[in-house]
Amino acid sequence: MIVIDRDEDRPIYRQLADILRGQIVSGELQPGQFLPSQGRLAQEHGMGTDAARKALAVVRSEGLIVTVKGKGSFVRVPEPVTTVTIRAGESLVARMPSPAESRSLGITDGIPVLVITRANGEIETHPADGVRIEVKRGQTRT
Amino acid sequence: MIVIDRDEDRPIYRQLADILRGQIVSGELQPGQFLPSQGRLAQEHGMGTDAARKALAVVRSEGLIVTVKGKGSFVRVPEPVTTVTIRAGESLVARMPSPAESRSLGITDGIPVLVITRANGEIETHPADGVRIEVKRGQTRT
């Protein structure tokens, strides 16, 4: 087991974030599974609640976990992959959503948006989570 | 001037984040211009340093500011827009970068990455900042 080293030059909350990330990407923590509470993480790793909270915030900002107030943090269940098609003459950009967009699209922390400009000038905004953009042959008719 | 209202049901750090965001998008704060220090923000708005720091973190996570240790936070200067072309048979996804990707691409907080799968199977990873994806007619040769 990896332990926290206070003599390392990296902050302890980043060390804990690395541990949690490792457990998630390795599959030791499965999608949907709850992580220990902030207080328990702090206790188990010998740090203050503040540092444990920060570690969770790092992993959350990477889109790996979801935190629900009053319940806890669990490993994000991957969205089923949906495909969006674009064609010649169209374009897109990716960025972090504004607060208004986050609300209207129901986006959780750490999920960018894809903004597509269609050939007819219409704008489409998608949460990037689970969305794969595929380029199809042909051109959209106006 | 908008003031902080502690009786509002929204946390004061989000209220301050709204104020700062408004000043940036309205152009009152120009790109490259430094924001007041955390201590000054806290003092001016009658809150603790903690709340002012959190407000800056919110705006930073939206990609609006950059913070440099020992100096302060300034409004992000927009990257010049570069265009990346994709063609039929290719695909892309957008997501937040892993820490390793952040380092190797030199990505600041709040910037997603665009991962393009070329027709020949090669993978390209771009910081999404200032990148516009354009769909061109035709097909990549293998």
Next chain:
DNA sequence: AGAGATTTGTACGTATGTATG
């Protein structure tokens, strides 16, 4: 080079509010 001021970052503590079960 060095000293000091400023500013951000980390880390701890406590208290209170709010959501969940």
Next chain:
DNA sequence: TCATACATACGTACAAATCTC
């Protein structure tokens, strides 16, 4: 109602980076 867990907000202290003199 009660326990648990997360969120907000305050405080303190010290470390590290930057800048100026």
